[in-house]
Amino acid sequence: SQTIHQWPATLVQPVGSPLSLECTVEGTSNPNLYWYRQAAGRGLQLLFYSVGIGQISSEVPQNLSASRPQDRQFILSSKKLLLSDSGFYLCAWRRSSGELFFGEGSRLTVL
């Protein structure tokens, strides 16, 4: 069966510091992968998606970037965090039937 994991689960970082959130999927090959952000009191906002290694599409211009160095690995990064980057970040993969399946999420607090 397919599983998806992301880490770290919780992160507290100062403004201006770098960020790296990692997501890996197991049990499937060449998945479509997604990064969403969930701000307090809001739904989910799509940040990036990837259809394959090295292929990244950005949905929202921002201080963040994404990379896909391996088939089942998706990384969300920032060189310098802003206060507004605080939130709950969710990685997801898309099943062939169309549904998204989410990881456990990463809570980022920027101070």
Add this chain to the structure above:
Amino acid sequence: AQTVTQSQPEMSVQEAETVTLSCTYDTSESDYYLFWYKQPPSRQMILVIRQEAYKQQNATENRFSVNFQKAAKSFSLKISDSQLGDAAMYFCAYRSAYSGAGSYQLTFGKGTKLSVIP
């Protein structure tokens, strides 16, 4: 652009009773998908149920069922025999059937927090 509205920020239900969560959406498209996701305190988003717009039959998954009214653009979730484990945030989501091959533009509502009273 599509929008999804959940008009009930919070709801509560007695254990073993039935509760209905409301969702309306706005779209000019005729072919799309609708979803209900559950986000328990652990924060992991879990797919509860999905509905294809071209299907008239309402989707059902065990104790979860939907009332899909395409003309009214309404997609409510009914939870029967509520259990303590049903307590969570519930998000309604819309996805166009015309999205590109890679893009999965799920548009989410702001959620409804469901409490289950023992």
